[in-house]
Amino acid sequence: MERPGSMIKKGIGRQIVMHYFIVIFLALMLVEVVFLFAIRTYYYDTINNMISSHIDATVRSVLVSTNINDQSEMEYLNQVLGLLKLPEAELQILDGKGTVLISSSGFEADKPVQTSDIPQALASGGTAKWIGRQATTGEPVMAVTTTLQQNGGQVYLARFVTSIEKVNQRLTEITLVSMAVIAIVLFIVLIVSIGLANSIVRPINNIIAVSAQMAKGRFDVRVEGDYRYELGEMGSTLNYMAEEIVRSNQIKDDFISSISHELRTPLTSIKGWSETLDSGGYDPDETRIGMGIIAKETDRLIGLVEELLDFSKLQQNEMKLTMARVDLRELLKEIVLNVWAKAELKKVQLRLDADGDAYWVYGDANRLKQIFLNIVDNAIKFSHESSVIVLHLVREDGWVRTSVQDNGIGIDEENLKRVKDRFFQVNTQGGGTGLGLAITQQLVELHEGKLDMSSELGVGTTVSVMLPLLEEGPAAKELDTDTAGIEEV
CATH class of the missing domain: 3.30.565.10 (Histidine kinase-like ATPase, C-terminal domain)
Structure with a gap:
């Protein structure tokens, strides 16, 4: 059994695992970001819609049932506060400069509210939203502000402030769960990619080992295994190459044996008749026969040498026509x-x-x-x-x-x-x-x-x-x- 370290050792296997892992990791991160953004938007929009629905349902009745001309400003503001207040949210009534005139929490603000929802609501004459942290407590909150305008032209702002700390905690829990799911998926991907890499690398290593033995002159070894696709073709090609080399070597050995015999036969005849003629004592007819044999065998040798020279020139592309x-x-x-x-x-x-x-x-x-x-x-x-x-x-x-x-x-x-x-x-x-x-x-x-x-x-x-x-x-x-x-x- 392979050690874990050797499963992704440096080489093509590691490259396969790393590329496969990185691609899946980036894809999961993209899905995670989109998912968390969608969940966050859903939760925040739900709170905003709930407050906005409350505003749409109550502001018209407030404007109809209250009149600042019939009562003092504070009485009017207390009446509006009572009609608009919403459980789980602090209601603040502000003037056009952002000063808190009255609040459902009873706390008095020492300075005007300067968040972006105030100018947006004044500019649009409708509703605006702001998400951030409370200046006094640092608590994460969402503020939804709408305009309240009386017939006399006096403009007030109704600002609902609700804590989103529990929502953020829920979002954090969802984030942790999703990250845990991603970690599990990545672990599975790692195991699968290692198996995939080994299924590719193992045959390659086998082929490399066989080719290394062939490089040392062992052409009797073969790539074993029924590999598929390109790896199968590679193994078959290597086996075919080894068979061709064995066949070529056998042909070469046969050629050497044959050419040795072909060269030895005429040389033996030439040497034998040369020694015979050199010893003397033969009549002209025998001498003529011997010289004819020497000439014939010499021509035969020349033909063999010329054939070898022609072959050599053709192999080296040096044949001139x-x-x-x-x-x-x-x-x-x-x-x-x-x-x-x-x-x-x-x-x-x-x-x-x-x-x-x-x-x-x-x-x-x-x-x-x-x-x-x-x-x-x-x-x-x-x-x-x-x-x-x-x-x-x-x-x-x-x-x-x-x-x-x-x-x-x-x-x-x-x-x-x-x-x-x-x-x-x-x-x-x-x-x-x-x-x-x-x-x-x-x-x-x-x-x-x-x-x-x-x-x-x-x-x-x-x-x-x-x-x-x-x-x-x-x-x-x-x-x-x-x-x-x-x-x-």
Whole structure:
């Protein structure tokens, strides 16, 4: 079980908890302020309305039933005081200057009342309210003042003063209760947010721990757990990455083993025949055979090294292409002538299926020849004896499609998905580096083309290369005659 301190330790978990907590806290504080303001307004308005209702109900009868001309001022004021007084409130009768002439409490004020309700009532001729503290006692009070005007023009003010201390106490109790409710809600929010943060952080920590082990070279570990949404995708991606690294490492190991064998075989032949020839005593025919083997194995070594160099250049984006107009039909004719001897050894027939028109593309002639030589060479290597390989050349909506179709051993669906991967070989006993199709793929892409493969085990394979068609016209002809048409990529 985690310690409380570790539940919100520094990190993304704490950030989640803090942000979630702060948002809820601010929302609750806003609700609290609005609630307390509404409650305070309700209580104060209730008192004010009660006094105002009393004033509305009694002032008219006071003005009708009393007349200052028939009696002395003090008698008139005592009569008004008796008619207007209200339980639980002190009634003061004031003159227009705020001097207290008479009060229901019997206390005499030593100075005029100067609160804001006096001038407001005089100015409006109606009722005004003031909330504050009594000057003598410091007690919180509410004062409601209204004007009393007789026919003679004499203006008096009736001022009702009531204590709101109990109301304020009630408001304080409501405030404390609401704050306690907020504290409980915030505690629940804290617990929930910690749980929410842990539900996010725990998988992240698990993924971090697994990725740390992978960084140390342990690619057998996997992210365990059925995580949802982005975390699930992250875990699946990390597991997929580990699987790809394991597969790449296996391919790399196979490549190293294969290339070591490929290099050792010609070197052994070269070394053996060199020592044999160096010892002397052989007739010219044997010497010629030995020199031929040395030359053949040397060419084979050069091909392997060049393939590795090409792959290295492509990986580092250092491959330079000399671009110009190229007729694919003529290029394929040259390729057929180049591999004719190899095809004859397996009694494989090569056939070019194209009309008599030129198929112009914009590319590097040598690299394009490398692309199609590799494809045709593979077709011959994996074809049966006395079979036919057809090279189709067609135009398709601004593209030139070159398809090399054989009736060889074919490739199963699983290996077809990986056959263009670097270092991968369907038949490890067939020799080579496993880089041929990977290099071909990248060269095609450098020519802004596409390479597709379809195959069925035991039926044959078709490799298609799509290249942008260079339409005939003035611009196309300039590429053939103007040196500005040559560029390096």
